[in-house]
Amino acid sequence: MSWTILNPATTKAELQQPFAEQDFAYCQALSEALLKAPQSRDFPDLIALGFWLRQANLKPLLAPYQQGQFIRQPLGLVFHSAPANVDSLFVYSGILSLLCGNKNVIRLSSRSGGSTTVLIEKIRGLADVFPQQNARFQLMQCDYNSAELKALISTVDGRVLWGSDQAIQAQRQLLMPAHARELSFGHKFSLCLLGAEQVLAADDTEFQQLVQLFYRDQLTFAQQGCSSAKAVIWVGDAKQVQQAQQKFWPALTELIQQKQPLNSSEQYQALATAQQLIMSSEQQLMLTQQQSISRLAVSSLEPGFIQQHQGCGLFIELQLEDLQQLNSMLTQAHQTLTVWGVDPSLLKSWLSTVYTGLDRVMPVGQALSFSPDWDGVNLIEQFSRKVVFSL
Amino acid sequence: MLVEREPYCLEAAEKQPLLLAELNGLTKHHQQHCQPYQQLLAAQWPAFVAAKQTEQLPYLAVRLFKQLKLQSVPDADVFKVLYSSGTTGTQSRIVLDSATAAMQSKILVKIMQHWLGKARLPMLIIDHPGVIKDRSNFSARGAGIQGLSFMGRNHCYALNDDMSINFEAVEQFCQQFGDGPVFVFGFTFMVWQFFIQELQRQNKTILLPQALLLHSGGWKKLQDQAVDNTTFKQQVLAQTGISKVHNFYGMVEQVGAIFVECEQGHLHCPSYADVLVRKPGNWQTAAVGEEGVLQLLSTLPRSYPGHSLLSEDRAVLLGEDNCPCGRMGKYFHILGRLPQAEARGCSDTFSSGAAV
Numbered sequence: 088m089s090w091t092i093l094n095p096a097t098t099k100a101e102l103q104q105p106f107a108e109q110d111f112a113y114c115q116a117l118s119e120a121l122l123k124a125p126q127s128r129d130f131p132d133l134i135a136l137g138f139w140l141r142q143a144n145l146k147p148l149l150a151p152y153q154q155g156q157f158i159r160q161p162l163g164l165v166f167h168s169a170p171a172n173v174d175s176l177f178v179y180s181g182i183l184s185l186l187c188g189n190k191n192v193i194r195l196s197s198r199s200g201g202s203t204t205v206l207i208e209k210i211r212g213l214a215d216v217f218p219q220q221n222a223r224f225q226l227m228q229c230d231y232n233s234a235e236l237k238a239l240i241s242t243v244d245g246r247v248l249w250g251s252d253q254a255i256q257a258q259r260q261l262l263m264p265a266h267a268r269e270l271s272f273g274h275k276f277s278l279c280l281l282g283a284e285q286v287l288a289a290d291d292t293e294f295q296q297l298v299q300l301f302y303r304d305q306l307t308f309a310q311q312g313c314s315s316a317k318a319v320i321w322v323g324d325a326k327q328v329q330q331a332q333q334k335f336w337p338a339l340t341e342l343i344q345q346k347q348p349l350n351s352s353e354q355y356q357a358l359a360t361a362q363q364l365i366m367s368s369e370q371q372l373m374l375t376q377q378q379s380i381s382r383l384a385v386s387s388l389e390p391g392f393i394q395q396h397q398g399c400g401l402f403i404e405l406q407l408e409d410l411q412q413l414n415s416m417l418t419q420a421h422q423t424l425t426v427w428g429v430d431p432s433l434l435k436s437w438l439s440t441v442y443t444g445l446d447r448v449m450p451v452g453q454a455l456s457f458s459p460d461w462d463g464v465n466l467i468e469q470f471s472r473k474v475v476f477s478l
Numbered sequence: 479m480l481v482e483r484e485p486y487c488l489e490a491a492e493k494q495p496l497l498l499a500e501l502n503g504l505t506k507h508h509q510q511h512c513q514p515y516q517q518l519l520a521a522q523w524p525a526f527v528a529a530k531q532t533e534q535l536p537y538l539a540v541r542l543f544k545q546l547k548l549q550s551v552p553d554a555d556v557f558k559v560l561y562s563s564g565t566t567g568t569q570s571r572i573v574l575d576s577a578t579a580a581m582q583s584k585i586l587v588k589i590m591q592h593w594l595g596k597a598r599l600p601m602l603i604i605d606h607p608g609v610i611k612d613r614s615n616f617s618a619r620g621a622g623i624q625g626l627s628f629m630g631r632n633h634c635y636a637l638n639d640d641m642s643i644n645f646e647a648v649e650q651f652c653q654q655f656g657d658g659p660v661f662v663f664g665f666t667f668m669v670w671q672f673f674i675q676e677l678q679r680q681n682k683t684i685l686l687p688q689a690l691l692l693h694s695g696g697w698k699k700l701q702d703q704a705v706d707n708t709t710f711k712q713q714v715l716a717q718t719g720i721s722k723v724h725n726f727y728g729m730v731e732q733v734g735a736i737f738v739e740c741e742q743g744h745l746h747c748p749s750y751a752d753v754l755v756r757k758p759g760n761w762q763t764a765a766v767g768e769e770g771v772l773q774l775l776s777t778l779p780r781s782y783p784g785h786s787l788l789s790e791d792r793a794v795l796l797g798e799d800n801c802p803c804g805r806m807g808k809y810f811h812i813l814g815r816l817p818q819a820e821a822r823g824c825s826d827t828f829s830s831g832a833a834v
Contacts, residue, residue, distance in 0.1 A: 351758035352816045355771065355790065358761065359539035365521040366514035366546055374522045379759040383521075 089228070090235040093195070094211045096222035102161045103188040103223070105471055106149055110186050113213065113220035114140045120209040130202035131307055132175045139457065140182065148459065149186060149467065157473040161188030162268070163244030165470060168258055170250040171196035175206055179457045180247050180270075180466055185224050187470040192225045192239060231257055243267050245470070270469055272313075272462050275422035276393045279304070279316035279451060280410075283323025283331035285428025297427055298338045300452030304425055306348045307455060310398035314423040314447070314454045317396045318388060318403035320413065322429060328406045340378045343400075349379055353399040357381050360397045367391060388416040410437045417444030422462060427451040480777050481581065485589045485748040486805035490798050493807070494532070497752055500777045501535055501785055502528045508783035511550035515783040532752060533763050537773050537786045540570075540731050549573035551781045560621055562730045570730055575781040582734030582778055583625060589736060589748050590629045593724060594690060600655040601630020602648070602686070604664025604673045604693075606637040619665055622694065625733070630661045641672045645682075652684050659688045662720065665695035669714075670705060677717040690722040694736075698815065707743060727812055731784050735776045737810075744801055744809040751776045753808055755795045756788065758816075766795050769813060790816045 103110065118140035127133040138144065152159065165184045169177030181193050195203060207226060214221040229236050240246065240261040245268040248255045252273045263269070279301065289297065305315045321328040343349070349357070361381045365372045368391070373384040380400040385392075392403060407413060410433075421444035426434060438448065446463045449456070459466045480488075480496055488496075505526075508515045519526055519536055529535045542548065545568070549556070555575045562570035574582070603623055610620045610627075627633055634651040638644045651660075664673065669691070677683065691714060700710065711723045727745050728736035735751035747753055754763050755770035764770035772793035779785045792813040801809045 349759075350817075351771070351792075352818065354758040355539070355788075355816055358788070359541050362518055362522070362539050362542055363545050365518050366542065366548075368517065371517060372521045373524070376522075376761065 089230055090233050091228045093207050093226040093228065094214055094221055094224070096218075096225060097214065098218045098222050100190040100222035100225075101219065102163065102190060103219075105159045105161060105188040106153055106186055107188065109217075110188075110220060111142050111145060113217045113224075114145055114182060114186070115142045116213055116216065117209060118142075120212060121206075124205060124209065126205045130175075130205065133202045133205060135455070136175050136178055136206075139179070145186065152467045152471075156476065158476050159187075160472045160474055162470050162472055163189060164242060165189045165191050166240060166243045166246040167191060167193040168246070168248050168250065168254075169193060169195050170254070175202050176249065176457075178206065180249075180461075181224060183459060183466045184247075184470040185220065187467060189244075189470060190223045192227060194236070195226055195228050197228050231261075237261055245269070248272065268469060270464060270466070274394070274420060275313035275462070276318075276396065276420050277314045277316045277423040277425070277454065278318050278320055278421060279454075280320045280322065280424055280426045280429055281331070281335070281451075282428030282430075283321050283327040286331040286335055287327065289428070294334070294338070297451060298335070298342055300427075300450075301339065302342050302346075303452055304454035305402075306343065306346075306400070308398075309349060309353050310400060312455055315398070316423070316425060316454065317398060317401070318385075318392070318405060321404065321406045322408070322410060323406070324408060325406060332404070336377055336380075336382065340380060343379050347379075349400050354379060356397050356399040357401040360395065360399070361401050363395055364392060364403075367395070388413075390418060393418065393420045410434075411440070414441055417441060419444060422446045423454055424448045425451045425454045480749050481585060483749045485592050485750075486746060486807055488749050489806050493749060493752075497775070497777065498529060498532055501532065501775060504777065504780065504785040505529070505536060507780065508550045508785070512548060512783050514546060514548060515550070532775060533754060535775070535786045537756075537788045538783060540729070540787045540789050543570040543572060543731055543782075543784070544568045547571055547573065548784075549782050551575045555781070557781075560730050560733065572730055572733070572784065573782045578779060578781040581780075583628070585734040585748075585750055585778060586625055586736065587628060589738065590626065590692075593692070593738060594629060594661055595659070598629065598631040599659055599661040600632040600634075600651070601627065602634050602636055602651055602660060602662045602689075603627070604636045604662065604669045606639045606641065607635040608639050619695075621730070621733070622665070623663070626663050626692075630663075636664075637668075637672055643673065643676055643680075648684060652686060656684075656686055657688070659690070660686055662686065662689050662691040662718075664691075664693055666693045666697060666710075666725065667695060667699045669693050670700055670710065674710075674713050674717050678713065683717050683719070685719045687719045687721075689718070689720045690724065691718075691720045692724050692726060692738075694726045694728060696815075697812075701814065729774070729787075729789065731787055732774055732776045732779065734778045740801060740803040740805060740809070742801060742803050744796055744803070745812065746801065746803075746805050746809045747807040749807065750778060753793070753795065753810055755793055755810070764795070766797060769794050771816065772810070772812070792816060 118137050121127055121133050121137035167177055167181050177193055181191050184191050240263050243263050246263060248258050248271045255271050255273050308315060310317060358381060361374055361383055364383060365374060368389060370386055375382040383403050385403055385405055424445050426448060480500060509519055523536045526536060557574050557576040557579050560572040605623060610624050634647050636644060636648050714720050714723050725739040726736045735748055737745040737747060739745050752775040754773040756773055757764050757770045769792060772789045772791045774787045774789055776785055793810050794813060795808060795810045798808045799806050
């Protein structure tokens with residue numbers, strides 16, 4: 088079965104002390120290569136990654152982990168399996184693991200293309216100057232049933248599985264050593280919470296900003312990023328919400344008309360998904376088609392929506408008078424809640440009652456920003472060992 | 479009823495009101511007998527009572543038959559279930575009662591007779607005999623061949639089970655019937671790959687000068703090999719002497735009222751069916767000559783809500799009642815399928831067992 092290393096190592100990979108200067112320098116060089124590349128202009132995810140990789144961003148981000156009475160050491164050999172087509176997402180967890188001093192092998196989907204191709208090229212370009220970092224950041228492609236993959240997994244100290252629930256389960260068939268850690272990031276469904284009263288009260292500048300930020304969160308990846316909202320939760324009484332909707336959606340559709348982020352296949356997908364949700368729902372849903380997007384009014388979030396919703400410009404809408412009504416609808420799959428126009432202290436006291444679901448609450452516009460805390464797990468803690476030193 | 483009429487005789491002024499009345503009737507029927515369909519109408523067309531033009535009829539995305547089991551008859555009345563031939567992903571399931579199945583066959587015969595004449599002709603099938611044997615798991619290819627074999631006699635399968643040409647059988651068929659009119663049928667890709675190209679490769683020809691070749695099943699694989707309709711026809715003529723070559727377009731979700739290509743190379747709506755072209759996004763109907771996604775209307779589906787379907791094929795409407803071939807009705811071109819919407823998120827799909 089196939090096994091291809093995309094950036095062959097020229098030296099033997101060795102574990103490093105966490106947060107080594109040379110590793111930050113590698114990130115900085117990759118950042119510069121990405122931000123300089125003319126191809127990056129076509130891929131907003133590469134620009135975002137380029138900014139994230141700057142030393143000026145990574146050093147402050149990791150500073151808190153270098154303090155305390157523990158001695159931090161690398162975990163060891165970490166295998167990362169990237170999801171098909173979330174171009175570049177794999178780099179975030181891979182780089183954090185590299186900075187923790189680990190040796191990393193990253194399996195890329197054979198279906199990946201676009202921005203991943205650019206990334207691979209840039210990473211290969213750094214191999215000569217950073218042979219050690221290159222050896223500790225090995226990108227490869229292989230079948231799930233390849234003998235080499237099986238052998239590799241049997242020697243890892245940790246593995247990170249990104250992707251669909253099925254892809255994760257398939258990869259779990261491969262045994263890893265008893266001590267090894269596993270992090271899995273499966274299928275997720277995210278929400279956007281909008282305060283109807285605030286939307287109505289917003290002045291023109293605030294309102295236009297909301298629309299732009301909402302667009303960035305939801306339409307950068309055709310609503311398919313796991314943290315892009317597929318459902319919009321409106322808080323307010325029915326009349327307010329209706330008025331806020333009448334203000335919000337035409338403004339968003341106007342922006343979509345200008346930018347045309349969805350192709351005809353995606354528009355078909357949105358319509359077909361809307362019809363599927365309608366026909367398999369236990370409640371009577373209501374569809375509003377608005378030029379290039381579709382809105383689906385629901386009276387509760389059903390578990391079926393989580394797997395069936397394929398993104399592409401379809402927004403489930405739920406009106407709530409009280410956030411408490413949401414609690415029973417949330418499952419472990421509900422990940423990001425982006426919020427605009429809701430009082431943070433009110434929100435925080437409500438969140439303390441949410442025992443199941445929601446891993447991040449972010450302002451609208453920040454849905455796609457990556458942090459070492461992901462799906463309720465801290466990646467730095469997971470990619471390193473804390474050695475207790477209490478003499 | 480339109481089903482009583484000849485396939486290509488009705489002008490729009492006569493056809494459209496009759497079509498509209500029957501399709502309105504079917505919409506009401508499915509609304510009453512198929513709960514999910516009722517939910518769809520209430521959600522997407524809440525004010526719908528009856529359409530005044532076919533453009534106003536509700537439509538269903540054709541892929542829903544892959545995701546849901548949709549039927550407007552009780553389980554006890556199910557006569558058979560058709561499955562699409564799709565080799566990738568899930569298959570469509572089309573639930574037929576005996577009345578709908580019988581009507582599909584009747585209409586198919588009626589349309590075929592227009593092209594083939596009333597007499598049953600000797601029939602050469604460009605496939606292997608195994609394709610219709612497994613009746614419990616009826617593929618669309620098997621169903622298509624089974625359905626059309628009623629149109630012929632002295633059936634001869636041109637291929638062996640391993641897809642090689644059964645030269646003995648083919649030569650015998652040509653010797654016996656080659657002087658007269660014969661009916662040749664196969665799926666476009668099978669005809670090209672396993673028959674025409676194979677004859678060419680082996681430097682062989684057969685001679686069926688009075689035959690009519692009917693083929694269907696999509697151009698995608700041929701387009702990948704840069705084979706267009708003209709090349710296809712030229713090569714068929716060169717290897718077999720067949721000059722009458724007609725493609726037809728249809729889908730398992732609407733068996734029976736198929737769209738056959740005329741001598742001008744245009745696909746024609748029969749009396750029992752119609753098409754509209756819609757523009758993705760706002761889904762308004764497109765003008766003649768304007769590209770969009772094809773919506774298919776058929777008066778036949780009664781046991782399942784398939785009388786108005788939004789296909790995943792891109793198409794362009796060419797005209798109505800004015801094709802130089804003289805047949806009435808709308809005529810159109812298929813431009814290919816909508817590309818698969820690319821998964822760009824974490825919710826990627828996983829095809830079982832295979833490398834992703």
